[in-house]
Amino acid sequence: MADSADWPITPKGEATAARIRDVALDQFSRLGFERVTMGGIAKAAKVSQPALHYHFQDKAQLWRASMLALAAVIAEEERLMNAARDLPALTQLRMAMRMFLQISWNHPALGRIVALEGMAGGERLEWLNRHLIGPRNRRLVKLAAQAIADGDLRPFPPELLIITLQTGGVGVINLAPLLRDAFGYEPDEPTARAAHEDMILEAVLGGFLTEKGRARETAR
Amino acid sequence: MADSADWPITPKGEATAARIRDVALDQFSRLGFERVTMGGIAKAAKVSQPALHYHFQDKAQLWRASMLALAAVIAEEERLMNAARDLPALTQLRMAMRMFLQISWNHPALGRIVALEGMAGGERLEWLNRHLIGPRNRRLVKLAAQAIADGDLRPFPPELLIITLQTGGVGVINLAPLLRDAFGYEPDEPTARAAHEDMILEAVLGGFLTEKGRARETAR
DNA sequence: CCGGTTTCTGACTACAAAATCAGGAAAGCT
DNA sequence: AGCTTTCCTGATTTTGTAGTCAGAAACCGG
Numbered sequence: 348m349a350d351s352a353d354w355p356i357t358p359k360g361e362a363t364a365a366r367i368r369d370v371a372l373d374q375f376s377r378l379g380f381e382r383v384t385m386g387g388i389a390k391a392a393k394v395s396q397p398a399l400h401y402h403f404q405d406k407a408q409l410w411r412a413s414m415l416a417l418a419a420v421i422a423e424e425e426r427l428m429n430a431a432r433d434l435p436a437l438t439q440l441r442m443a444m445r446m447f448l449q450i451s452w453n454h455p456a457l458g459r460i461v462a463l464e465g466m467a468g469g470e471r472l473e474w475l476n477r478h479l480i481g482p483r484n485r486r487l488v489k490l491a492a493q494a495i496a497d498g499d500l501r502p503f504p505p506e507l508l509i510i511t512l513q514t515g516g517v518g519v520i521n522l523a524p525l526l527r528d529a530f531g532y533e534p535d536e537p538t539a540r541a542a543h544e545d546m547i548l549e550a551v552l553g554g555f556l557t558e559k560g561r562a563r564e565t566a567r
Numbered sequence: 568m569a570d571s572a573d574w575p576i577t578p579k580g581e582a583t584a585a586r587i588r589d590v591a592l593d594q595f596s597r598l599g600f601e602r603v604t605m606g607g608i609a610k611a612a613k614v615s616q617p618a619l620h621y622h623f624q625d626k627a628q629l630w631r632a633s634m635l636a637l638a639a640v641i642a643e644e645e646r647l648m649n650a651a652r653d654l655p656a657l658t659q660l661r662m663a664m665r666m667f668l669q670i671s672w673n674h675p676a677l678g679r680i681v682a683l684e685g686m687a688g689g690e691r692l693e694w695l696n697r698h699l700i701g702p703r704n705r706r707l708v709k710l711a712a713q714a715i716a717d718g719d720l721r722p723f724p725p726e727l728l729i730i731t732l733q734t735g736g737v738g739v740i741n742l743a744p745l746l747r748d749a750f751g752y753e754p755d756e757p758t759a760r761a762a763h764e765d766m767i768l769e770a771v772l773g774g775f776l777t778e779k780g781r782a783r784e785t786a787r
Numbered sequence: 788c789c790g791g792t793t794t795c796t797g798a799c800t801a802c803a804a805a806a807t808c809a810g811g812a813a814a815g816c817t
Numbered sequence: 818a819g820c821t822t823t824c825c826t827g828a829t830t831t832t833g834t835a836g837t838c839a840g841a842a843a844c845c846g847g
């Protein structure tokens with residue numbers, strides 16, 4: 348069980364475990380826990396199916412282990428945000444949003460997982476809240492509340508505001524298959540990505556600004 | 568097979584088939600195709616599990632049949648929108664958005680299903696595109712393009728605009744379990760719902776308006 | 788190159804869920 | 818009432834997948 352604190356690991360063992368985690372993260376995030384089979388992961392990772400059980404005791408633990416690959420990403424974001432903690436709340440929120448979009452393009456798994464488990468509820472959502480997204484979300488809500496108090500954001504419930512910003516922000520990324528299928532639009536191209544980032548920051552975040560907030564932004 | 572054109576149906580048979588469809592729609596939309604079991608649906612609908620196979624030949628067909636329950640909802644929306652087809656594109660878009668929010672609160676299944684299958688891709692998404700959401704989405708994109716041409720909406724790619732409006736709009740609805748878990752916020756209450764509708768229409772749709780568009784809105 | 792450790796596989800078991808089928812109950816018709 | 822059609826169930830088969838286990842292969846320090 349690769350989870351327990353001390354697990355004798357050779358470079359080779361760690362390499363295949365990492366490969367399995369990567370494949371698992373990709374599949375879990377696109378398909379959700381139940382549509383993914385251990386056999387499918389094994390095949391994509393070019394190992395036998397029992398190899399998965401050698402490195403991870405069961406499917407649930409493999410899921411958690413693969414989610415922890417995202418923890419590093421979140422931690423880095425946290426670090427950068429921390430460095431900016433003396434700036435106005437609105438400025439921080441804008442930074443956070445820009446970072447969130449970049450992260451979401453580079454690691455589409457994050458937004459998809461939250462969408463999948465956030466709809467279903469249950470123990471995996473609880474785990475995510477505890478270990479991955481909970482603290483981050485609470486921090487963002489506080490920021491939004493502060494920006495509202497500063498008179499920079501229009502006074503909507505900060506929880507709704509944060510969820511809407513994020514779901515609106517990653518909608519295009521999560522639903523890339525739908526965009527392709529329905530419109531023949533390919534969102535994962537440099538020009539489309541740039542248009543998207545622009546749109547979210549200018550229009551969606553922009554729509555929440557007060558006059559004062561807009562003034563602060565242009566003074567930037 | 569209840570699907571085929573002529574299926575001898577008595578009132579009683581139709582009643583249980585409808586009960587099964589309703590349960591199925593609810594479960595499929597909250598949990599996704601694979602987490603739902605025929606046995607679970609049967610139990611919730613108070614029939615034996617083979618009864619499901621009597622009315623619907625297999626699980627996939629039950630899924631499709633339950634989705635068609637949403638077709639009536641879509642058609643009604645279509646009818647109302649058609650009555651307003653001579654109004655300016657922006658006004659129509661605003662109407663559509665308001666209707667979309669109401670539908671999404673009353674039938675949360677729709678947004679969840681699109682999110683689930685839109686992320687995964689595959690044959691069910693293709694089916695949805697063909698039978699349920701495709702025409703509607705294309706119409707909305709055309710409206711957005713027109714509103715941009717009118718100078719009422721800022722010039723972002725209309726496909727991205729429509730997807731972002733919709734995903735941002737239903738984010739709070741879809742992720743209700745997350746809101747409860749993470750913040751203890753209950754979004755499905757009259758006051759919260761009102762705040763939400765306000766926020767989406769004013770801030771999110773509002774953020775996409777040009778000066779001219781804003782003027783048109785206030786002249787309303 | 789040898790013994791021990793780590794890593795991995797093939798063959799298997801256990802189980803849950805979809806699908807089938809033979810037949811019984813209920814409803815409708817004459 | 819008697820016959821027929823429609824509706825539904827209990828019992829069973831089939832299938833797909835998670836998880837186990839004995840042992841082979843690869844690796845490593847001496």
